[in-house]
Amino acid sequence: MTRAKKSPAKKKGSTSRSTARASARSSGRFPRFLKALLFSSLASFGAASYVLNPQWRIPAPVQEALTRLGWPQHWAPHREPQRAQPREQAAPAAVTAAPTGAPAQTMFPECRQFFPHSRPPEVPGSQKLREVCFSAFAILHNGQTKTPVFVAERLNRQMLTQAQGQRRTDKFYAEARLPRAERAELDDYRGSGFSRGHMAPAADMSTAEGMAQSFSLANMVPQDQTHNGGAWSSIEQDTRKYVMRAAGDVYVFTGPVYSDKPKTIGSGVAVPSYIYKVVYDATSGRSWVHWQANAASTKVGPPISYEEFVRRTGLKLLPAGG
Structure with a gap:
């Protein structure tokens, strides 16, 4: 008779250690x-x-x-790259003159009220032109010069009467809606010797919001301080006086004109050779242009015709026949 083999008994201590x-x-x-x-x-x-x-x-x-987790390294399409060196050490890029390419029709779909007959201007093209709408004006901004090509306003007697009650804020700020590489910063003007010259004047603003927005650096150009407070200030005041007498809306376009290789301040903000102001009375059809050298010696002089302005700049700011 064969005996069944007994399975070896597991040690109690070993089982406890394994379980542990x-x-x-x-x-x-x-x-x-x-x-x-x-x-x-x-x-x-x-x-x-x-x-x-x-x-x-x-x-x-x-x-x-x-x-x-598998996200691509550059997954945020609008993320701004970090600077490789401190801003004040970065060499400014070469700046060319204002747009000189083939004619481009601007659109401004969200703020066409600032243009006569709701028809935005035609301008020489550029790869860095951006349309920016504000509550009281519209800007076509040039990322190469970091300044406006033009700033458009629609003014009338009622608006300027309301503007007289607005308190000037003087809170300048960089325009966050523009790419950092294409916009002016507060440091660019600091110690430059130039004023932050408004294109759409603060005194034109009829609301608190418009007043605050007029201090965006997108609305500025480096302007000679004497010119800004002298001849140019007189032109702005004369324009408001005309609007107060006009029967209806008056459209005003203001902007800079550059030499082929303009001087720059800060990180490449171009200094204009001239500043213009186009005034168009939509009721009478009259138009004229103030053309001023951006210099301390500039005096208030007679305006030039709109046709001469187009010849000098290539900017067609008014509708045909304007």
């Missing part, structure tokens, strides 16, 4: 799982936040988290 090790591995995996889940959730929340707010900078930990 398995329990330890399991308990170790659970905190790691929670950490991974928390890490993934925070990263996803950060990603969503920066998608909805592309103007924010992405902190390095968040970018690293996104990379681990």
